[in-house]
Amino acid sequence: EIGATECQPCEAGKSAALGAAACDFCTPGKYSLANAVSCTNCQGGEYSSSGAITCKTCIEGQFSSPNSSGCSTCPSGKYSGTGDETCSECDPGHASNSGSAACSQCESGKKTTPSQDACENCAAGKFSSAGSSECGSSCSAGTYAGLGADTCQECAGGTYSAAGAEACTLCVAGTYSGAKAGSCTPCPVGEISGAASTSCTECDAAQGFVS
Numbered sequence: 001e002i003g004a005t006e007c008q009p010c011e012a013g014k015s016a017a018l019g020a021a022a023c024d025f026c027t028p029g030k031y032s033l034a035n036a037v038s039c040t041n042c043q044g045g046e047y048s049s050s051g052a053i054t055c056k057t058c059i060e061g062q063f064s065s066p067n068s069s070g071c072s073t074c075p076s077g078k079y080s081g082t083g084d085e086t087c088s089e090c091d092p093g094h095a096s097n098s099g100s101a102a103c104s105q106c107e108s109g110k111k112t113t114p115s116q117d118a119c120e121n122c123a124a125g126k127f128s129s130a131g132s133s134e135c136g137s138s139c140s141a142g143t144y145a146g147l148g149a150d151t152c153q154e155c156a157g158g159t160y161s162a163a164g165a166e167a168c169t170l171c172v173a174g175t176y177s178g179a180k181a182g183s184c185t186p187c188p189v190g191e192i193s194g195a196a197s198t199s200c201t202e203c204d205a206a207q208g209f210v211s
Helices: none
Strands: 110-112 119-121
Touching: none
Parallel strands: none
Antiparallel strands: 110 119
8 A cells, every 4th residue: 555664465365466566366266365465266176265275175066167157067967076176977778867976887777878877777678787787688488577577487388479579478378488498389289278378289199089
């Protein structure tokens, strides 16, 4: 100031260059200790408001670049720890909501959505193990899987399925099948069967029956 007999130190949260007439508050994203010539930028993962004497740390699920006045929220499919400068991508087979501190593993029978913001059921006829980003190949003929299955199940005798089936189909009368059949087999001449049969029965020729 005019007529001053000595220089005055700037208090914390302010700075003054050489020859300055007054101390100025540090701008947001910066801080200073007492007697500072300039303010210091906050590091990534930190933030400050105007006139700050220290930087504050971003909490889990948030992030900030250097010299920031605030923290931003991690989007879905990403996460962060305390004081992180950036958010990290969830690993394959894991998902997260916005503002998450960690990603959650998808359960068996599920897969991650393209944006990794959630886990969704595998389509019928497909399956997955825990932590899968995609559902496995379609179930083979003779097996099936319902919605959200973690493995394919074998069709019982008397039923069959094509590849990628969500359920087994009963064999019609006049045909039969064993377990894990991709199709039903017609009974040979001289034999018959009812629906959902595992074998055929010979006609009693002595009684005059034929097929």
